[in-house]
Amino acid sequence: MSISAIVFWVIAAVILGSxxxxxxxxxxxxxxxxxxxxxxxVSGLYVLLEADFLAVVQILIYVGAIAxxxxxxxxxxxxxxxxxTNASSSHKWLAxxxxxxxxxxxxxxxxxxxxxxxxxxxxxxxxxxxxxLLLNQFVIPFEAVGILLLVAVLGAIILTKGERNLP
Amino acid sequence: xxxxxxxxxxxxxxxxxxxxxxxxxxxxxxxxISAGFSIACIFxxxxxxxxxxxxxxxxPITTEHSLSWFxxxxxxxxxxxxxxxxxxxxxxxxTLIALxxxxxxxxxxxxxxxxxxYFAYQSLFAMSMLGLVVANNxxxxxxxWELVGLCSYLLIGFWFFKPSAREAAKKxxxxxxxxxxxxxxGILFLQVLFGTLNFTxxxxxxxTYANMGLMTIVALxxxxxxxxxxxxxxxxxxxxxxxxxxxxVSALIHAATMVVAGVYLIARAYxxxxxxxxxxxxxxxxxxxxxxxxxxxAIVQNDxxxxxxxxxxxxxxxxxxxxxxxxxxxxxFHLMTHAFFKALLFLGAGSVIHALHNKQNIWEMGGLAKKxxxxxxxxVIGSLALAGIFPLAGFWSKDEILLSAQIxxxxxxxxxxxxxxxxxxxxxxxxxFVAFYGPAKPENHPHESPAVMTVPLIILGCLSVVGGLVGxxxxxxxxxxxxxxxxxxHGYSMAVMITSTGVAxxxxxxxxxxxxKKVISAEAMANxxxxxxxxxxxxxxxxxxxxxxxxxxVNGFGRLxxxxxxxxxxxxxxxxxxxxxxxxxxxxxxxxxxTQHYGMVLVAAVxxxxxxxxxxxxxxxxxxxxxxN
Amino acid sequence: xxITLNHYLLLAAMLFxxxxxxxxxxxxxISILMGIxxxxxACIINLVAFxxxxxxxxxxxxxxxxxxxxxxxxxxxxxLALVLTVYRDLLSVNIEDFNWLKW
Numbered sequence: 001m002s003i004s005a006i007v008f009w010v011i012a013a014v015i016l017g018s019x020x021x022x023x024x025x026x027x028x029x030x031x032x033x034x035x036x037x038x039x040x041x042v043s044g045l046y047v048l049l050e051a052d053f054l055a056v057v058q059i060l061i062y063v064g065a066i067a068x069x070x071x072x073x074x075x076x077x078x079x080x081x082x083x084x085t086n087a088s089s090s091h092k093w094l095a096x097x098x099x100x101x102x103x104x105x106x107x108x109x110x111x112x113x114x115x116x117x118x119x120x121x122x123x124x125x126x127x128x129x130x131x132x133l134l135l136n137q138f139v140i141p142f143e144a145v146g147i148l149l150l151v152a153v154l155g156a157i158i159l160t161k162g163e164r165n166l167p
Numbered sequence: 168x169x170x171x172x173x174x175x176x177x178x179x180x181x182x183x184x185x186x187x188x189x190x191x192x193x194x195x196x197x198x199x200i201s202a203g204f205s206i207a208c209i210f211x212x213x214x215x216x217x218x219x220x221x222x223x224x225x226x227p228i229t230t231e232h233s234l235s236w237f238x239x240x241x242x243x244x245x246x247x248x249x250x251x252x253x254x255x256x257x258x259x260x261x262t263l264i265a266l267x268x269x270x271x272x273x274x275x276x277x278x279x280x281x282x283x284x285y286f287a288y289q290s291l292f293a294m295s296m297l298g299l300v301v302a303n304n305x306x307x308x309x310x311x312w313e314l315v316g317l318c319s320y321l322l323i324g325f326w327f328f329k330p331s332a333r334e335a336a337k338k339x340x341x342x343x344x345x346x347x348x349x350x351x352x353g354i355l356f357l358q359v360l361f362g363t364l365n366f367t368x369x370x371x372x373x374x375t376y377a378n379m380g381l382m383t384i385v386a387l388x389x390x391x392x393x394x395x396x397x398x399x400x401x402x403x404x405x406x407x408x409x410x411x412x413x414x415x416v417s418a419l420i421h422a423a424t425m426v427v428a429g430v431y432l433i434a435r436a437y438x439x440x441x442x443x444x445x446x447x448x449x450x451x452x453x454x455x456x457x458x459x460x461x462x463x464x465a466i467v468q469n470d471x472x473x474x475x476x477x478x479x480x481x482x483x484x485x486x487x488x489x490x491x492x493x494x495x496x497x498x499x500f501h502l503m504t505h506a507f508f509k510a511l512l513f514l515g516a517g518s519v520i521h522a523l524h525n526k527q528n529i530w531e532m533g534g535l536a537k538k539x540x541x542x543x544x545x546x547v548i549g550s551l552a553l554a555g556i557f558p559l560a561g562f563w564s565k566d567e568i569l570l571s572a573q574i575x576x577x578x579x580x581x582x583x584x585x586x587x588x589x590x591x592x593x594x595x596x597x598x599x600f601v602a603f604y605g606p607a608k609p610e611n612h613p614h615e616s617p618a619v620m621t622v623p624l625i626i627l628g629c630l631s632v633v634g635g636l637v638g639x640x641x642x643x644x645x646x647x648x649x650x651x652x653x654x655x656x657h658g659y660s661m662a663v664m665i666t667s668t669g670v671a672x673x674x675x676x677x678x679x680x681x682x683x684k685k686v687i688s689a690e691a692m693a694n695x696x697x698x699x700x701x702x703x704x705x706x707x708x709x710x711x712x713x714x715x716x717x718x719x720x721v722n723g724f725g726r727l728x729x730x731x732x733x734x735x736x737x738x739x740x741x742x743x744x745x746x747x748x749x750x751x752x753x754x755x756x757x758x759x760x761x762t763q764h765y766g767m768v769l770v771a772a773v774x775x776x777x778x779x780x781x782x783x784x785x786x787x788x789x790x791x792x793x794x795x796n
Numbered sequence: 797x798x799i800t801l802n803h804y805l806l807l808a809a810m811l812f813x814x815x816x817x818x819x820x821x822x823x824x825x826i827s828i829l830m831g832i833x834x835x836x837x838a839c840i841i842n843l844v845a846f847x848x849x850x851x852x853x854x855x856x857x858x859x860x861x862x863x864x865x866x867x868x869x870x871x872x873x874x875x876l877a878l879v880l881t882v883y884r885d886l887l888s889v890n891i892e893d894f895n896w897l898k899w
Contacts (some may be wrong), residue, residue: 001797007801019814020833028824037829042837051858061865066872073826073876077889083858086864087823088764095821098770099813104772115801122852133859145866152870156877158807760898762891763820
């Protein structure tokens, strides 16, 4: 087995293990931290897939912003005793069954499809080319995402401030 | 001129139709003008009918004209006229009797509040009957058949404020309807089997048609029409009750014209019946049975109009029997002579009723001979004609019938016919001796009727005397030369003539002994044969049996159908609503409001759809499960 | 053993299913949001894996991945704002209490 293979399996184990822990942890805060661990694992996966810029962006945004937002959310809705906050619903077995079925379907879809694999070399540094693409070929989606983020933030502010307090 | 009328014979029913329309829309407020208009129109129709007869006498061919009324790919219906010796004879009889009756009604119905309406109905009836007579196809005849039934209903129930009249009108219509139902089925059969309803057309096709069983059914179905309309057993029950209508109506419709429509139909469609001899046998025996059945009831009735009504039933039985034994000539001849003397008898009875202020029981009459000479004499002439005494009209026609029965081997029916002749003479002269020659009752103040009423009596009396001479068998060109089916036959039998006259005289003599001389006591006879007397007096309880049938069977069936409607039909409809309610009641539980439940349903649906797509539509969706590549 | 595209895709599928389970079977609203994040991550893994194995020089998959990350961020912002708004009224983040969708 090559090094990359071993690394892959380790990272895979980390990702799946922490994802499962997100689901099964009793304490919501613990779940949030396990989610951070998952994000780190995914970032490592990106490095393996030779997407360096994306790996860094993943950590910056997912861990740096989204996970922090989650923790904020947990803090704002905390209870005195956070022990049982990540409970499962009464229908968890039904949900588990459906999800397993979906997994089976997806697995069959993935393994039975003949993917056309082209094994070319990847560029060493992807930052430049990605920037290039963002501002030339994909400039419109780029700008659109910018507007989307603006709107999302505005919406969040309005929602949390409440209508009557708007100046 | 005669050719013009023959070619445009539709004018003959048109005149009374015009009278009907004028009276209904314009002349109702002027009763005298209505009556005058109606009589003028029927008189014109009568003259036209005379010219048709003249034309036929010179040139006895069949003339037919028709228009297409309505046609689609599969069927085509026509309206037309068919003039041949039989229809010429019928036109003459119908217009003559209608004219006589309308003139008579001027006197009988005077001071009646419904005077104009009465003449409107009379014209409508004349139109319907004449339309029926000139019809050249079954459908047209059926239309007018129903119309005469309607007119009968309107005229029987003319005095609608009397409950008995209303009931009688309904009974007539409904009983007719039963017969008409079979008739219509027969017509539909003919249309489906042969594609045409035209008489001349069918006359060519039917003799070559092979399926005897089907033909028998069709003939029997068509025969049910005459059973209803012409009062054969078992649909005879309406005719005695129809006496609730005014007496001129009884004379016109229930003696001379409408009831003979059935006989006329069989004569018109004789080619159909001749093709299935078994049906002719049925017709013959049914007619014979009706004849003796009705005659037996007539001998114990006490209402003058009832006696005449049962007599009509009996004579209709004679006519039907004649058709059955193969004597078309005899039947038509008897139709004509019977119209003369039966109308005369009814109008005479009306004269008596009018004079005695609506008394109809013969035991309350008496001694009318001196006070009402014209009525009495014409009535006696009519009775003699009906009894069949030489040389009056009835003798020749009745003789023809008995002769036909005997020649064609129906000895049983010949004997029955002779017995009926005896009974007919007996009950008619019982009536004559009790009502006219008995002791006068002090409370009656009869006087002779006015001229408008007696003149028709006299005319009809003359016709009753001489009308039969056209059918004398030793004439070379007689009635039978014109009206026949197959080969015309000219023959006579002295034996038959002497026998029939003999039994008629015997009947008259017995009535004389019992009711004039009182030598044999009528009460003693009634007491000795009390059970038979009760049976006959109650008309063999047929009405009661029918009532029981309607109460138990028909209404029972109605209750069954009602149950079906309430529980099954309504049950299904309510059930559909119930299913909706029930399913809603339980489907409601799907709407939990829990987002995660909805999410699970969503994911499950995605899985199912992807499975279906990959199995059943390999071109879409994922290339899995071996489907697609 | 060579790690092929299938391995990455299966890994992403499993991560997706775990995230889906969290979204469907957890009571806490924030926990559900975490599940959604896991699902989004799985999608981005798919994109990047396809990019690497099908045409690495094109980099379209990675650009798409950048966009998805941005969108995930926006979605978390709005989602948390909603949860907090509802929490203000109901004082609970238990999704079984948010049952007005049945009317």
